[in-house]
Amino acid sequence: MAWEHGTRSISQEIERTGLFQAPPELRDRSTPTDPIEVLATARSADEVLRASVRYFAGLFDEVVALGIHKGRAIALLAGNHRGLRAPRPVELALGDGTLVRSVLDRPQVAYRRSADAALGTVCRAVGMPTNHLTLVPAFDYGRPAFVVVGQGLEEWDLKARFGQIKQFLAKVSKSLRIVALRGEIVVGEKVDGRLGPRLELYAQAQVRGRSDVRIMAVRTVSTGTVVLEGTADQYPELRPGADVELVIFGFEDGHDEPHFNIECRARVLRVERRAQPGRGQGFFLAVTPMNQGHRERLTDLVLRELAPRRGSSA
Numbered sequence: 001m002a003w004e005h006g007t008r009s010i011s012q013e014i015e016r017t018g019l020f021q022a023p024p025e026l027r028d029r030s031t032p033t034d035p036i037e038v039l040a041t042a043r044s045a046d047e048v049l050r051a052s053v054r055y056f057a058g059l060f061d062e063v064v065a066l067g068i069h070k071g072r073a074i075a076l077l078a079g080n081h082r083g084l085r086a087p088r089p090v091e092l093a094l095g096d097g098t099l100v101r102s103v104l105d106r107p108q109v110a111y112r113r114s115a116d117a118a119l120g121t122v123c124r125a126v127g128m129p130t131n132h133l134t135l136v137p138a139f140d141y142g143r144p145a146f147v148v149v150g151q152g153l154e155e156w157d158l159k160a161r162f163g164q165i166k167q168f169l170a171k172v173s174k175s176l177r178i179v180a181l182r183g184e185i186v187v188g189e190k191v192d193g194r195l196g197p198r199l200e201l202y203a204q205a206q207v208r209g210r211s212d213v214r215i216m217a218v219r220t221v222s223t224g225t226v227v228l229e230g231t232a233d234q235y236p237e238l239r240p241g242a243d244v245e246l247v248i249f250g251f252e253d254g255h256d257e258p259h260f261n262i263e264c265r266a267r268v269l270r271v272e273r274r275a276q277p278g279r280g281q282g283f284f285l286a287v288t289p290m291n292q293g294h295r296e297r298l299t300d301l302v303l304r305e306l307a308p309r310r311g312s313s314a
Contacts, residue, residue: 035168039175043182045145048175052138052148053077053084055168059161061152062128066092066100068144073100074223074302076146078126086296089223089289090125092118103135104144109165110135111155119149134158138169140176201301203228204247205266207237218248219282223302225269228283232271238283242268246287248301262297263290 038051049065057063057079064087066073074091077084094101099116103109115123115130123130128151136148153161201218203226214235219227226248230238238244244266264287272282289295 036171039171042175042179045176045179048172048179049077049146050084051175052146052168052172053079056136056148056150057081057084059153059165060134060150062126063148063150064122064126064128066122066147066149068094068104068146073122073147075122075126076299078128086299087126089295089299089302090122091223092122099133099135100147103137103147107137107139109137109158109162109169111153111158122149123151136165136169138172138176140180141173145172145176200251201260202249202251204249205235205238206245208243208245210237212237216283221248221298221302223299224286226264226266226285226287227272228285229281230283231281232273235283238268238271240268240270244268244285246285248298250301260297260301262294262301264288264294264298265290 035051035055038047038054042048042051049067053063053065058081060080062078062080064078065076067076071094072091073094075087075089078087079085092098092100094104095118098118099110099112100119112133112135113131114120115133119133120130122128123133128149132152132154134150134153136150138145138148201221203216203218205214205216205228206212216235217229219229221227226246228238232238246264246266248260248262248264250260266285266287269284269286272284287298289298
């Protein structure tokens with residue numbers, strides 16, 4: 001079963017497209033909940049994403065939305081008929097032959113009786129069964145925006161609802177285009193979080209059992225790893241296998257951003273001893289937020305950092 005978006009190839013867009021931010025008001029029950037109304041009035045891609053998840057949560061038993069960013073997919077929002085929730089951070093590589101990649105290479109609504117290994121990892125992380133899955137890609141006029149994975153419909157039931165789903169996806173694409181055009185018109189205004197300035201990120205690192213506290217620049221951050229800048233000579237205690245208490249914090253336009261004080265347990269995975277083109281040496285750490293609140297902060301930070309800014313090529 002396929003929904004064709006035209007003849008334009010989108011394979012390159014999978015590698016360069018931006019990423020949506022998870023909406024901060026996940027549990028705000030005062031906001032409008034009708035998905036079509038939200039699409040019609042959306043002023044940000046976040047609102048479009050939220051409306052989409054709410055819509056599909058009315059069709060499936062469980063739903064998770066995956067944002068697409070440069071060859072990876074990251075779980076942004078999950079939900080069911082009881083409401084939306086911020087999922088446990090998890091991401092997957094969009095390797096050739098994976099289910100998620102297949103619905104982007106050849107745009108289609110796809111039904112699968114069971115998940116492949118990569119998607120199965122995501123399903124288990126968000127508490128979703130791995131059988132009877134439907135993958136629904138959403139596009140901003142040819143650019144992959146996100147993929148909704150729904151669970152619980154049989155194939156015959158999906159076929160009966162296909163026309164309805166196709167119509168909704170067309171509305172999603174139009175809503176995303178309106179948001180993007182509004183962003184081009186309103187120069188300098190924050191239409192959504194992707195247009196804001198980047199944060200300067202740092203980390204307070206303390207190896208467990210030691211008294212030294214280090215303040216280090218953060219090169220990159222994801223929901224599962226952090227790369228800190230520095231050399232083995234500067235920070236000899238950060239050896240592979242070392243357990244670290246980590247606090248990630250940031251500054252926006254020179255001002256402290258308290259929302260991103262994120263406490264994590266971390267472990268050094270490896271040390272990059274040779275400087276690479278355009279970047280210095282560094283430390284790769286696996287991170288686990290201390291609790292659900294810090295986990296949600298980390299997800300919000302990752303999405304905010306990875307999203308393209310005005311003037312970027314993404």
